[in-house]
Amino acid sequence: MPMARGVKTGIIGAVFAGMLGVAGYGAYNIYSNLDGSSSGTKPAAVAGRDEPLSAKDVADTAADFLTAWSSGDDAKAAELTDSVQTATAALAEYRDKAGISKVTATAEPTDSATGSTATAGPTGAVVSFTVKATISYQGLAPKVWTYGSTLTVGRNTVGDPAVKWAPSVLEPDLKDGLSLVTGLATSPELDLVDRHGKIMTAEQYPGLTDVFTDLRKRYQDAKLGGTPGIETYVTNDAGELVKTLYVVKPGTNAKLKTTLDARIQAAAESAVKKYGQSGVTALDTRDGTILAMAANPPGGTNYALALQPPGSTFKIVTATALMTAPVTKDTPRLTPDSVSQCVDGYAPIGGKPYHNVTPNKQDATLSWDFSRSCNTGFIRLSKYLEPDSLTKTGEKYFGLVGDSRPWYTGTGTTDGSIPGGTGDEMTSEMIGQGRILMNTLNMASVAATVRDGRFHQPSILQDKDLIENRQTWNATPLPGQVRQNLMAMMKLTATNGTAAGLMTGMQQPYGAKTGSAEENKNDLPTGWFTAYSGDVAAAAMVMQGDHGNKSAGPIVADVLRAAR
Known part of the structure; x- marks a missing residue:
């Protein structure tokens, strides 16, 4: 009734x-x-x-x-x-x-x-x-x-x-032109696994949220094994999957093998949580593979890959340019022992004055200027370089060529750039300022190149053949003596320079370089730090983190210790 x-x-x-x-x-x-x-x-x-x-x-x-x-x-x-x-x-x-x-x-x-x-x-x-x-x-x-x-x-x-x-009314995701369908999924679900075969999820590692989303989007339809399940999903007029809503019968998940290390990633996640607007990347120095990448806050701007002036961490590249500059009658061979005074307020002829956070030292050497991060000691030596010396050095030895030849790591990254220039632009670039832009992936790679002696193009996938547009790099190895000099200066920075105390107990060999970059005079500088220990290199950035040894340094130290 x-x-x-x-x-x-x-x-x-x-x-x-x-x-x-x-x-x-x-x-x-x-x-x-x-x-x-x-x-x-x-x-x-x-x-x-x-x-x-x-x-x-x-x-x-x-x-x-x-x-x-x-x-x-x-x-x-x-x-x-x-x-x-x-x-x-x-x-x-x-x-x-x-x-x-x-x-x-x-x-x-x-x-x-x-x-x-x-x-x-x-x-x-x-x-x-x-x-x-x-x-x-x-x-x-x-x-x-x-x-x-x-x-x-x-x-x-x-x-x-x-x-x-x-x-x-039927289902909230339905709109005109869309249909609800139950059937065989277009492809298997995709598990992301680390280099040891451990499944990793964005819920476990939120600092990788946008990276994992990108990886699934790029490789969902790759031939990676697995079997599709039976799902209820939304399709468009062309029959293309718009969104999966319900799994009727699970399939067998495919596996995308990444180069990440879950243990090191966990340390990176924990380290960046201590600082707002921060990011870190860690690499295996032997092959450039990415071990960890984390950003805080998760799901927003990826500060591990955000481009910013790298400050004095870039002095690794500048020192390389100085020590590989052609020797002429007017240009001596520059070494860590070359004298370059550290005096606050120094200004090149016709240029702006620069300032230091270190005390003045009349008999300072390139090595001392490097380890104490003296800006004017580097600025004084700009006369030995050409307007494009930093650009050429970054490309030749460190693979830093910007948009002209992207790295294609397997996920979406934007590579740093070294524009070069004259006058104040050139002297600013000497200390990682001006129009130079880098991210933590770039600067971790710079430290890894010093450690191994040769640039290795970074990658986040074990199977590099999967990476679209992947290129083969024939990077020039660092000259042997130059590499030894860089390692010695980075070691001095870690033991008696601006990074002193942060690298205590690290696996040998180790070395570091601090940095800070002023974006806005009304804000604290962005803190930078890059270092290597054993076969792992890492770099971190903290927006408005002040000097790198106060903010980015502890992040890198935590990651490197976890990698031992």
Whole structure:
């Protein structure tokens, strides 16, 4: 025996207790009270189809629609909408294409605070409900998929209460031109595993959130094994997957083998959490493979890959340019023992003055200037370089060529650049300022090149053949004596220079370089630090972290200790 409309309203209508003033097809004034009776004078100009709906109107219409849909009477459900033909086709397609044999749609319980869960929307009263859809697909055991959705009750063209039809009534992700389908997934799910075969997830390692998202997008359809599962998903008119909504039967996941090390990554995650707007990258110095990469806060700007002036960490490249400069009658062979005074306020002829955070030292050498990060000691030596010397040195020995030859690491990265220049631009670039831009991946690679003696193009995938546009680099090894000099100066920095104390107990050999870069005179400098220990190199950056030994240094130290 059919349930009387009044009885049904008594069961479901409590959800909509209280008056809802909602729009029909035009603007109107709310005039009904809680029980639907008139509490004022209706404006004569308002047509019947513009009258606001009472709570009873909303409750009855929503209840009738949900009951008809749940009983399998799609024709009746469609008649309760403002677009009968469109709704009829959509309701039929929902059952047929998605393999849905049964639907139970239930309005959300009444909110005890407001007495209703319906809210006013632009075209009517928005009602929330829960769907339990039973999926029966090709002999598999039926599965119940539960999700939430909403419908809007307004008026149709003749003024009767009706569900305002939209594909999202059936499922919130549906829009015009999209369909709900159950079938074989287009490709297997993809697990990301570290170099030891351990599965890694963004939930475990949030500092890799955007990297993992990018990797899945790039390699979801690669031939990596696994078998696709049976899924319910949204497709577009071309039959392309838009979004997976429910897994009916899991497949066997494919595995993308990364070069990451879960243990080192965990240390990187923990280290960057101590500093806002920070990032770190660690590399295996023997082959350039990425061991860890983390950014804080996760999911926002990836500060491990954000390009910023690298400050004095770039003096590794500058020192290399000075020690490999051609020897002429006017240019001596520069070594760590070459004298270059450290005097605050020094200005090249016609150029701006530079300042130091170190005390003045008249007999300072290149090695002392490097380890104490004396800016003017480096600026004095700019006369021995050409406007493009830093650019050429970065490219020849460190693979730093910017957009002209990207690294293609396997995930989306933007490579640093060394524009070169004259005057103040050149002298600023000598100390990692001016228009030079680097990220922690670049500077970790610089330290790794010093440690190994040769640049290795970084990669995050074990199978480098998967990487689109991957190029082969024939980098020039650092001259033997130059490499020894750089390692000695980085060791001195770690033992008696600006990085003193941070590298204590590190695996031999080890060395470091600190840095800070002023972006805005009103803010603290961005802190930088790069170092190597054993066969691992790392670099970190902390926005407004002040000097690198205070902020980025502890991050790198934590990562390198975890790699022992």
